[in-house]
Amino acid sequence: MxxxxxxxxxxxxxxxxxxxxxxxxxxxxxxxxxxxxxxxxxxxxxxxxxxxxxxxxxxxxxxxxxxxxxxxxxxxxxxxxxxxxxxxxxxxxxxxxxxxxxxxxxxxxxxxxxxxxxxxxxxxxxxxxxxxxxxxxxxxxVPARRAVLTGIVEVAINALWEAGPRLGDRVAVVGGGLVGGVLATLLRKYPLGRLQLVDADPDKQKLAETLGIDFAEPSEAKGDCDIVFHCSASNEGLKLSLQLAGDDSDVIELSWFADKEVTLPLGEDFHARRLTIRSSQVGAVALPRRHRRTNAQRLQEAAAQLKDPLFxxxxxxxxxxxxxxxxxxxxxxxxxxxxxxxxxxxxxx
Incomplete structure (x- = not known):
């Protein structure tokens, strides 16, 4: 450069x-x-x-x-x-x-x-x-330095509004990068039945421990999830997300693959168990809240969530x-x- x-x-x-x-x-x-x-x-x-x-x-x-x-x-x-x-x-x-x-x-x-x-x-x-x-x-x-994360927390909030986690839900976050980690930080406040951070990098266990949530490498991840949030921007991660999703449940896709093409075994879990892959793109407020929240209000909520020093x-x-x-x-x-x-x-x- x-x-x-x-x-x-x-x-x-x-x-x-x-x-x-x-x-x-x-x-x-x-x-x-x-x-x-x-x-x-x-x-x-x-x-x-x-x-x-x-x-x-x-x-x-x-x-x-x-x-x-x-x-x-x-x-x-x-x-x-x-x-x-x-x-x-x-x-x-x-x-x-x-x-x-x-x-x-x-x-x-x-x-x-x-x-x-x-x-x-x-x-x-x-x-x-x-x-x-x-x-x-x-x-x-909220310290100014931490506040740079406002736009990332906004992405996570949009995905939560998209999925609508419920009491006792079994939830997996696949991909422990910035977006996945911030999303897991918000999810830990929900009264879930199970929350698991899944990543192929075993070092991400340190992040899960910091957040106080369960961690699993792909081979050990628990299935039959009510919601799976995919954040790894990888072919393997999305394939795993389909395997972890329970019957008739949703995979919320937060990754932007840009020009990368994705190959999925749609003849397996996706077809047989009637799964849904739903995009959560932050340019528009998630449909379940679109008529009652503006983009500005979503950002205000994100800034308020950053009072938590864990971020x-x-x-x-x-x-x-x-x-x-x-x-x-x-x-x-x-x-x-x-x-x-x-x-x-x-x-x-």
Whole structure:
């Protein structure tokens, strides 16, 4: 990856004064180039208008699975428009400004918003202007660093609304990555009959122990489940999910396979036991709640759930924003780990 030659911006107190006087402000954003490299690019942002806010980013998060697909240029052309992130610039396969886990503080805007810590589905960028209706206030007892997980918790909440776990249900989560782990963290609050985290990596037992739930490798996983959540983005994981599902039950698919083709033995469990594979894609609120919840309300619920310090388990590495282009390559090459956090300079720096 490459870093653009512009010097990395370090906000000074004078910058805040400039913004208050309506001067354009220079921001820096991370872009994926067409050849799969990355760089920091500068751009001018204007003073916020009515109903808008200027946000100074504190932290952003790298969603390894989705952002790796974008970096590798593997977004299928057929769904490129559907997979467009809310504040994305450029088109797939690139150059594209992409990302959706951003936490910052409002520096300018309506009085009731100034000084608030907020979450936004915004790419990796040090300053940006967005409508306040696209910001989610972070509760005062949720640390800003942990709040980058708001978008991941939202994915898990959508899957829970999709499936509707009931008292005494037998539930399996197949795939103990970031999404599967966060989902299991929420599921442990339910009065289930059984909850099992299933992963081919025996090291994921440590995560299950931290969460206080049962762990199993694929050969030891318990079947006859009422609900199976599949989060491994693998052919083998989805096949196993069908084997673990009970008669007439549902497999909730959270994985995004992008351009990977999947081969399944649909003549076995799926057909004989009348199973259902249901997609849980976060772009729309799950159908059972779609008429009574908005996307904004779903994000508010996600932010509230992050009061639980157990979610700190899923922040496993960090870099400075200026180092993101160099860091992200090695991040995708290294197996393991959950959410990578990007820290941004403070004004006094």
């Amino acid at each position: 490459t870093i653009s030659h512009e010097p990395h911006h370090k906000p000074q107190h004078g910058d805040v004064q400039q913004r208050r006087h309506g001067q354009p402000h220079e921001a820096h954003a991370y872009w994926v180039t067409k050849d799969g490299h990355g760089e920091l690019r500068s751009e001018a942002i204007e003073t916020p208008q009515d109903g808008q806010a200027l946000v100074r980013t504190l932290y952003s998060g790298v969603s390894r699975g989705t952002e790796r697909v974008v970096h590798e240029g593997r977004v299928p052309e057929r769904v490129a428009d559907l997979m467009h992130a809310p504040h994305q610039e450029g088109d797939f396969p690139g150059p594209v400004k992409y990302g959706y886990l951003n936490v910052g503080v409002v520096e300018q805007g309506p009085d009731e918003w100034v000084g608030k810590t907020v979450f936004s589905l915004h790419p990796h960028q040090d300053f940006y202007v967005v409508p306040t209706k696209q910001l989610t206030p972070i509760p005062h007892d 700190d388990t899923f922040i496993t590495s960090e870099c400075q924003f200026r180092n993101l282009p160099a860091t992200i390559v090695s991040l995708f090459e290294r197996p393991g780990g959950f959410c990578h956090v990007v820290a941004y300079p403070k004004p006094e720096e």
